[in-house]
Amino acid sequence: MLVAGLHESAAIRLTLVAVVLLAVQFSILSELRPANLVVDLIAVLCAGLGSEAGPRRGGRAAFFVGLAFDLLLPTTLGVKALTYGLGAFAVGCLPVERARGLRTLTFAGACAGMALGEGLVAAIFGAERAVSLSLVGAIVLGAVVGAGLGPVATRVARWTMMAGERPRL
Amino acid sequence: MAIPITGSKRRTLIFMVLLAVTFVTLDNRQNSFVAGIRSTARELFNPVGKLARGAFRPVENTWDGIRDYSRLKRDFEELQDQVGAYEGTSIAAEAQIRDYEELLATNGQIPCSAWPRSLAQVVGRPATNYDLQVEINIGSKLGIATGMPVFTPYGLVGRIGQVSESRSFVRLLYDPNINVGVNIIAPPSRIAPTTTTTTTTIAVIPDTTLAEEDPLTSTTTSSTTTTTTTTIAPLPVPVEHGNLRGQGPDQPLKVEWLSSRGGDKVRVGDNVRTAGDDQSLFPGCIPVGKVTGVETRKGSSQLDVTVEPSANLDRLNFVWVMVYLPGEPSTAGGS
Numbered sequence: 001m002l003v004a005g006l007h008e009s010a011a012i013r014l015t016l017v018a019v020v021l022l023a024v025q026f027s028i029l030s031e032l033r034p035a036n037l038v039v040d041l042i043a044v045l046c047a048g049l050g051s052e053a054g055p056r057r058g059g060r061a062a063f064f065v066g067l068a069f070d071l072l073l074p075t076t077l078g079v080k081a082l083t084y085g086l087g088a089f090a091v092g093c094l095p096v097e098r099a100r101g102l103r104t105l106t107f108a109g110a111c112a113g114m115a116l117g118e119g120l121v122a123a124i125f126g127a128e129r130a131v132s133l134s135l136v137g138a139i140v141l142g143a144v145v146g147a148g149l150g151p152v153a154t155r156v157a158r159w160t161m162m163a164g165e166r167p168r169l
Numbered sequence: 170m171a172i173p174i175t176g177s178k179r180r181t182l183i184f185m186v187l188l189a190v191t192f193v194t195l196d197n198r199q200n201s202f203v204a205g206i207r208s209t210a211r212e213l214f215n216p217v218g219k220l221a222r223g224a225f226r227p228v229e230n231t232w233d234g235i236r237d238y239s240r241l242k243r244d245f246e247e248l249q250d251q252v253g254a255y256e257g258t259s260i261a262a263e264a265q266i267r268d269y270e271e272l273l274a275t276n277g278q279i280p281c282s283a284w285p286r287s288l289a290q291v292v293g294r295p296a297t298n299y300d301l302q303v304e305i306n307i308g309s310k311l312g313i314a315t316g317m318p319v320f321t322p323y324g325l326v327g328r329i330g331q332v333s334e335s336r337s338f339v340r341l342l343y344d345p346n347i348n349v350g351v352n353i354i355a356p357p358s359r360i361a362p363t364t365t366t367t368t369t370t371i372a373v374i375p376d377t378t379l380a381e382e383d384p385l386t387s388t389t390t391s392s393t394t395t396t397t398t399t400t401i402a403p404l405p406v407p408v409e410h411g412n413l414r415g416q417g418p419d420q421p422l423k424v425e426w427l428s429s430r431g432g433d434k435v436r437v438g439d440n441v442r443t444a445g446d447d448q449s450l451f452p453g454c455i456p457v458g459k460v461t462g463v464e465t466r467k468g469s470s471q472l473d474v475t476v477e478p479s480a481n482l483d484r485l486n487f488v489w490v491m492v493y494l495p496g497e498p499s500t501a502g503g504s
Contacts, residue, residue: 019214019217022214022217023214023217023218023220023221024221025296026218026221026222026293026296027218027221027222027224027225028221028225028228028229029296030293030294030295030296031225031229031232031294032228032229032232033294036418036419037298038295038296038297038298040297040298055178055181055182056177056178056181059181059182059185060181060185063185063188063189067192070192071207071210071211072207072210072211072214072296073296073297073300074300074302074304074330074331075297075299075300076193076196076197077192077193077195077196077203077207078188078189078190078191078192078193078196079189079193080297081188081189081192082185082186082189082190082193085189086182086185086186089178089181089182089185093178115298118298118299119299122299125197126197127299128344128345128346130299132417134298134417134419135298135299137298138298
């Protein structure tokens with residue numbers, strides 16, 4: 001099972017959060033396009049999952065969320081899953097003490113990295129023009145959104161993965 | 170400081186990468202099981218998405234109002250003027266379209282109206298930054314299939330990508346993966362009208378029977394000359410044939426592999442229309458746009474022709490899907 005290692009209630013909450021955020025992503029965020037770019041809310045959540053649940057559980061949970069996103073998109077299946085999974089894994093690997101002090105920077109870097117990674121992975125798997133000038137805009141936007149929504153994503157991820165357990169931070 | 174990745178972490182990492190590569194491989198091979206799962210997932214998510222779109226509609230409208238109010242107001246006023254002007258000419262235009270389609274039929278070409286079409290509404294824009302597809306609200310249940318052309322009254326929009334039961338994705342024209350065979354057509358104003366002068370001489374032959382009877386009667390021959398000058402209105406003639414390709418959003422379309430090298434035939438302002446060759450992905454009747462630039466490629470005599478699409482690809486609402494697949498016979502009459 002993709003979300004193996006998650007408590008049953010955590011898996012249900014993760015599914016619920018994923019569905020709600022995907023609904024937001026596919027409705028309002030795909031319409032409100034600052035500079036013709038899309039705000040990636042799911043990437044912020046995945047950074048939060050990595051930060052709160054660590055590389056193994058957070059990575060798997062983010063992979064699951066990315067796969068759900070992939071299923072609804074017309075693009076190559078697995079690109080989002082891989083990007084978010086690796087992004088959450090990387091955030092989870094960061095030492096907690098360092099991440100606590102530089103949480104905003106961590107989220108900004110993670111979301112920017114996921115935007116870059118997504119473009120690169122998509123280009124590797126055949127999406128033409130995935131690596132273009134607009135990718136720079138997507139990276140900058142990812143960093144801004146990650147920095148701004150990082151605290152909220154942390155709370156949501158904590159509720160999703162850690163409720164009823166001792167918080168990691 | 171190096172971050173240690175221990176055995177269990179490494180296993181998770183390898184597991185994720187291998188699983189993702191498996192999904193990518195299956196998807197690229199167009200595995201029917203994966204396609205079925207995606208189609209089911211979209212159908213299940215459809216009500217949630219619809220609910221969310223309805224709930225967030227006021228926010229979207231407010232955002233559009235803040236961002237685009239003055240432009241929308243100006244556009245509205247301009248459109249009102251245009252509607253008034255178009256109403257007057259629409260009847261004449263319809264008659265001309267009918268004449269044109271009859272002319273196409275006479276020349277063995279199939280007019281656009283020969284294929285049935287389905288009206289659809291755009292319900293979703295790209296949800297990621299590198300995806301160039303919009304979602305429409307009709308799918309395989311209404312006979313929609315991958316590859317069918319999508320257009321608006323202004324021109325070609327793209328073609329159908331993935332299809333589920335009640336939803337389809339449309340690959341927009343500026344997607345670099347789309348190739349369209351096109352004809353570049355000079356507008357009538359650039360083609361000189363054809364003038365034909367016909368001179369007819371009618372000779373009046375004398376009655377020879379009289380001469381035979383009376384050899385002394387002189388015979389005279391007279392003739393009448395009639396000159397008729399006919400001016401024929403110019404017909405749109407393709408001046409070039411090439412392959413149209415997208416270059417990503419906010420970039421003009423590009424025509425490559427023109428049928429003749431170099432050339433003074435293509436000019437800015439020329440019309441571009443689908444070519445509709447045998448087995449072409451698009452029938453040969455859909456307007457695509459206008460030529461906005463013609464440059465000779467450095468170190469080559471090949472031309473680089475850029476085209477502005479006539480349909481507004483950034484603001485799509487209602488579109489038509491033509492039930493056309495290459496090589497399949499048309500059904501007379503539209504739906």
